[in-house]
């Protein structure tokens with residue numbers, strides 16, 4: 697009974713969410729998101745896809761508390777999001793590591809900002825460094841690492857503060873195709889060990905289907921949720937699943953939703 701209740705509990709809910717940007721010079725308003733209603737369960741891996749400008753980053757920044765909605769609310773663990781908080785970590789496209797700090801010191805940086813460096817948290821940081829596959833690189837500097845390794849440091853840094861929610865804004869898009877695929881598999885391995893509720897933005901439909909429990913398709917003008925697709929592919933997922941007919945069917949399905957939406961919007 698208790699387990700069922702926990703399973704049904706929403707980790708994050710967006711209710712009637714509108715977000716607008718106002719250009720102070722021209723006094724014009726851009727409606728970036730309109731009437732977003734969605735629920736995310738504890739431990740879910742969510743991907744958001746959609747055309748450029750449909751408000752994916754705006755949504756993530758609003759969940760992060762960096763943008764205030766013009767209407768509606770975001771609830772995280774039943775608490776209204778009113779600004780940034782220790783319970784959320786963001787991972788961006790570019791790792792933005794501090795070049796003068798070693799791997800371990802970059803990973804510890806988030807804890808330092810939160811004044812939480814202790815023997816236990818240092819131990820935990822080392823565990824995350826091991827988990828992301830960087831054991832032995834603790835004392836290397838960012839310029840001595842490849843792009844993929846730098847993004848691993850970034851991920852370890854985000855995880856070390858033990859967030860309730862992980863927000864990932866196209867974290868793999870700066871990597872070459874081969875490293876990107878490898879990192880997708882790595883990311884799933886790390887996620888399966890941490891089970892952190894994650895929201896991941898990507899432009900690549902195959903990346904979304906490979907990673908996600910559920911894919912939200914956003915539409916543009918104004919940004920809104922067009923569809924939510926359950927990805928019922930078995931886990932753990934190897935990269936070879938990308939050749940599976942069920943995988944390809946999901947890709948086709950999501951593409952057809954995006955295409956229909958684009959035609960409606962006159963993008964073709």
Ligand SMILES: Nc1ncnc2c1ncn2[C@@H]1O[C@H](COP(=O)(O)OP(=O)(O)OP(=O)(O)O)[C@@H](O)[C@H]1O
Pocket residue numbers: 717718726727728746747748749750751752753754755919
């Ligand atoms: N700071 C801002 N001021 C004004 N308008 C903005 C601002 N940031 C974003 N916008 C507008 O809000 C809309 C949504 O932008 P957003 O960056 O969230 O979309 P996105 O789906 O993440 O795009 P992309 O896939 O290209 O990264 C766009 O029309 C964009 O031009």
